[in-house]
Amino acid sequence: DAGVTQSPTHLIKTRGQQVTLRCSPKSGHDTVSWYQQALGQGPQFIFQYYEEEERQRGNFPDRFSGHQFPNYSSELNVNALLLGDSALYLCASSLGGVETQYFGPGTRLLVL
Amino acid sequence: GENVEQHPSTLSVQEGDSAVIKCTYSDSASNYFPWYKQELGKGPQLIIDIRSNVGEKKDQRIAVTLNKTAKHFSLHITETQPEDSAVYFCAASRGGTGRRALTFGSGTRLQVQP
Numbered sequence: 001d002a003g004v005t006q007s008p009t010h011l012i013k014t015r016g017q018q019v020t021l022r023c024s025p026k027s028g029h030d031t032v033s034w035y036q037q038a039l040g041q042g043p044q045f046i047f048q049y050y051e052e053e054e055r056q057r058g059n060f061p062d063r064f065s066g067h068q069f070p071n072y073s074s075e076l077n078v079n080a081l082l083l084g085d086s087a088l089y090l091c092a093s094s095l096g097g098v099e100t101q102y103f104g105p106g107t108r109l110l111v112l
Numbered sequence: 113g114e115n116v117e118q119h120p121s122t123l124s125v126q127e128g129d130s131a132v133i134k135c136t137y138s139d140s141a142s143n144y145f146p147w148y149k150q151e152l153g154k155g156p157q158l159i160i161d162i163r164s165n166v167g168e169k170k171d172q173r174i175a176v177t178l179n180k181t182a183k184h185f186s187l188h189i190t191e192t193q194p195e196d197s198a199v200y201f202c203a204a205s206r207g208g209t210g211r212r213a214l215t216f217g218s219g220t221r222l223q224v225q226p
Contacts, residue, residue: 042201042216056213090155099144103155
């Protein structure tokens with residue numbers, strides 16, 4: 001049983017560019033949450049998707065947007081990249097009704 | 113919103129000793145408290161979790177205790193081994209439906225000296 005997978009593993013962008021990160025949840029999971037983890041910090045909640053809609057959102061600007069597909073996979077898009085967006089972006093999946101969230105390996109984004 | 117504080121930020125122990133990491137939370141409605149272990153270059157891995165209707169939970173060398181009145185919970189690792197070296201994060205959420213954001217502490221870097 002494959003766990004949560006994310007792609008790409010690493011990404012380098014320049015300020016002002018746009019980026020798309022991808023996540024496939026664990027088999028059978030229907031809910032995907034995205035977190036941003038700055039170096040030396042704990043993960044911070046960005047937003048959560050289930051039933052193909054954004055259901056909860058953390059304190060992140062509208063430059064951060066997402067999408068969930070019918071197969072439950074998800075994308076995170078970040079527009080107008082800033083240097084401060086450099087971080088590890090984590091995807092976590094869960095099954096509605098169960099609190100447990102399982103994390104993927106993350107995508108490390110570097111903005112120059 | 114919820115705020116989770118975690119300490120210590122670093123912890124060094126000798127192999128075989130015990131390690132304790134403590135967290136406090138602010139939202140009295142939080143009722144789900146997982147602990148994650150994160151190794152270098154990897155995503156957080158769930159190691160144990162506890163719900164507010166339970167005061168203590170144990171899984172082999174790992175245990176978690178919860179004090180709802182004081183709003184704090186702790187991770188206890190006994191008989192530490194070098195492979196326990198990693199960063200540990202506590203988190204809290206208002207569980208129930210499973211579709212709740214996790215609020216994380218700032219992490220504890222545990223180093224187990226052989």
